[in-house]
Amino acid sequence: MTGVDELRGVFVAVAEDGWLSTALARVAADPAAINHLFPAVGRHCGRAPLAALPTWSTDDAARALLLLALPPGDGLPDRVELLYRYGDAAEKRAVLRALPLLVLGAAAVPLLQDAIRTNDPRLLAAALGPYAAHLDDATWRQAVLKCVFMGLPLSCVADLYQRADAELATMLAGLVAEREAAGRAVAEDVHALLHHLTAATEG
Amino acid sequence: MRIFDPHIHMSSRTTDDYERMAAAGVRALVEPAFWLGQPRTNVGSFTDYFDSLVGWEPYRASQFGIRHHCTIALNPKEANDPRCRPVLDVLPRYLAKDGVVAVGEIGYDSMTPDEDAAFSAQLALAVANDLPALVHTPHRDKVRGTQRSLAVVKESGIDPGRVVIDHLNEVTVGLVKDSGCWMGFSIYPDTKMSPPRMVAILREYGPERILVNSAADWGKSDPLLTHATGAAMREAGFSDDDIDRVLWRNPVEFYGQSGRLDLSDMEDLAGTYAGNSILRGGD
Numbered sequence A: 001m002t003g004v005d006e007l008r009g010v011f012v013a014v015a016e017d018g019w020l021s022t023a024l025a026r027v028a029a030d031p032a033a034i035n036h037l038f039p040a041v042g043r044h045c046g047r048a049p050l051a052a053l054p055t056w057s058t059d060d061a062a063r064a065l066l067l068l069a070l071p072p073g074d075g076l077p078d079r080v081e082l083l084y085r086y087g088d089a090a091e092k093r094a095v096l097r098a099l100p101l102l103v104l105g106a107a108a109v110p111l112l113q114d115a116i117r118t119n120d121p122r123l124l125a126a127a128l129g130p131y132a133a134h135l136d137d138a139t140w141r142q143a144v145l146k147c148v149f150m151g152l153p154l155s156c157v158a159d160l161y162q163r164a165d166a167e168l169a170t171m172l173a174g175l176v177a178e179r180e181a182a183g184r185a186v187a188e189d190v191h192a193l194l195h196h197l198t199a200a201t202e203g
Numbered sequence B: 001m002r003i004f005d006p007h008i009h010m011s012s013r014t015t016d017d018y019e020r021m022a023a024a025g026v027r028a029l030v031e032p033a034f035w036l037g038q039p040r041t042n043v044g045s046f047t048d049y050f051d052s053l054v055g056w057e058p059y060r061a062s063q064f065g066i067r068h069h070c071t072i073a074l075n076p077k078e079a080n081d082p083r084c085r086p087v088l089d090v091l092p093r094y095l096a097k098d099g100v101v102a103v104g105e106i107g108y109d110s111m112t113p114d115e116d117a118a119f120s121a122q123l124a125l126a127v128a129n130d131l132p133a134l135v136h137t138p139h140r141d142k143v144r145g146t147q148r149s150l151a152v153v154k155e156s157g158i159d160p161g162r163v164v165i166d167h168l169n170e171v172t173v174g175l176v177k178d179s180g181c182w183m184g185f186s187i188y189p190d191t192k193m194s195p196p197r198m199v200a201i202l203r204e205y206g207p208e209r210i211l212v213n214s215a216a217d218w219g220k221s222d223p224l225l226t227h228a229t230g231a232a233m234r235e236a237g238f239s240d241d242d243i244d245r246v247l248w249r250n251p252v253e254f255y256g257q258s259g260r261l262d263l264s265d266m267e268d269l270a271g272t273y274a275g276n277s278i279l280r281g282g283d
């Protein structure tokens, strides 16, 4: 996963942009300032992928840095929850992506559960990053299955091969059988995962 | 023909509509926050709706190559319900969003004191958030409703060039033209305004500051009536440039005043959509 330092490192160029550095200083001095700065990030910093870290868009990374500028402590989970609650889709995605970088423990699991309930592939994908380690196995398996169902690439699931188990293999096999019976194609990454899981049980 | 529908309630429409709209040349739209037929009874019901306007609905539109923006407000009808009025307190949160290009629909339904208060308060929010305003005019007592709306707009101090007065007809258009506000027309299958009547108004008043929309929602309505109006203009001898001005450049100019209209990768495309359908902004 992307560490805080790596993110900061590749983000220096954008952070030097006047708007973001001012915004970071304001949030550090007055945490409530993040409420009106957070929605405005895309308009000021842009939304293109970062050249040095293309898995992060500029707005996601800038929002992650704003969240990291919040003082850690008891108030942090509530503040993060409200930014997600009142966020548009881009803000919600940024919060989800930043969760593993923040000191929150398991407090933000309800946000993942909310994102997994949506049918928005951007949110579902962001919910299955490294912070999904806090999800219980049943919820995690259902979320992975939903990714397959919605046609998302499985590369969005952190630690997929480490965590996938026989129960997930059974669920995936059922979905694959249904799709094949209907004459519909199944993505190659699903076959690969299923093959890996079946080989593991047989071996 | 490239079309920007400046007023359409897509939450009430099906994916078939999105598909037909894209095929007809609709490439961008604005969905104003309004009432839903069934009255709401609490603030949470509004915030879930606003969340949809800045979250789910833009995603749905993007699957058809259509760029979705919205306006946010407490509508005049529900401004009369004390259970809904606290919505005014959460509006600033939403007015800060990327996809929000105006405050609206505000204005009058029955011209009550509660509607007066919500209307003025939200015009002040438009000024404070540097956003244009979309004003709905009442269907009953329309002339006096329009006059009173114009008076409230004037009193608020907002630049009239940043206000559109919507649902106009032959009787109310002149009042709005003289005020400096933009003139909005909702083309409906039976009521409000039809393509031939719209063409006659364009002949008389010219294309300047005119916005044509379908206002399609959960009632009997047709999301392709913007296209039908363009076709009627062509038949009546208007140039392609006039049609493009009314159906594309005017709404771009009006909502562009928000500084938030995002038509990147769109302005140069021809009428068809380029299939940028899935996972926009995804990883």
Ligand SMILES: [Zn+2]
Binding pocket: B007, B009, B032, B034, B105, B215
């Ligand atoms: Zn409307």
